[in-house]
Amino acid sequence: MVFNCRQCGSCCMALGDYIVIERQTGNFTFDCECVSTGTAFTAEVDEDKRRIFVDHSFPDAHPSACRFLRPDGDLLRCTIHRDSPAQCKFYRCVVMRISDRSGKPAGTVRGTLDLHSDDPDLRHIWDNEITRKRPKSDAEAEPWIAAFLAEKGYRVQ
Ligand code: SF4
Ligand code: SF4
Known part of the structure; x- marks a missing residue:
């Protein structure tokens, strides 16, 4: 069966210490590290999510959450879906x-x-x-x- 993430964001709420922004390199580009694997990666915020990314009230209120997670209506969305690390892309949750x-x-x-x-x-x-x-x-x-x-x-x- 194909896994369809329903973008509830639960799995990203405690990953703030694991998906780390090392430095901002442009308006929407970042050098990052996936701490659990020690893997460096670069991330650009998806064009269609820049509108929600610029609002920092959610990460400010949820310091344990991944810095790239943002609310979008009823969803909690990854704003670097294209560039997110492999661990995120292949994650299959249990709720x-x-x-x-x-x-x-x-x-x-x-x-x-x-x-x-x-x-x-x-x-x-x-x-x-x-x-x-x-x-x-x-x-x-x-x-x-x-x-x-x-x-x-x-x-x-
Ligand atoms: S992988 Fe699962 S827990 Fe994570 S956002 Fe998708 S549905 Fe939610
Ligand atoms: S990079 Fe995206 S999928 Fe991975 S923890 Fe952060 S918000 Fe979640």
Whole structure:
């Protein structure tokens, strides 16, 4: 299945110490380092995201977030999508880890809000209840799904 990032920004909120701007080299160009791999890279803010990049209120209010993350309506977007490091491009998230009543891992939910699970009971609930009843908006669906599963006796982290 193709992974479609829904641009919720969760995975970038704690990466401020890992994606580091070393120096600004132009209006929208930067020398950077991906600290976890020690890899230097240059980044130019995507042309279509410069409008949101110039507003620094979000990174000012969220010092742990990656310096290139910006709100755009309901989304939190990477403003260097073209030049972001390989770790970011290939990242596949998990937004929920689901355990059964005994604490045994039962499945995970990715940022696309699709379930990965071999648990037949959880799969049944997901396919027959959650996919039919969940709110259409992903932002509303995520807490709704967590609460729904909790009501069914699952633990969601
Ligand atoms: S470079 Fe982009 S994808 Fe990578 S952590 Fe920063 S905002 Fe997220
Ligand atoms: S947590 Fe997942 S869906 Fe959200 S921005 Fe990161 S990769 Fe995309």
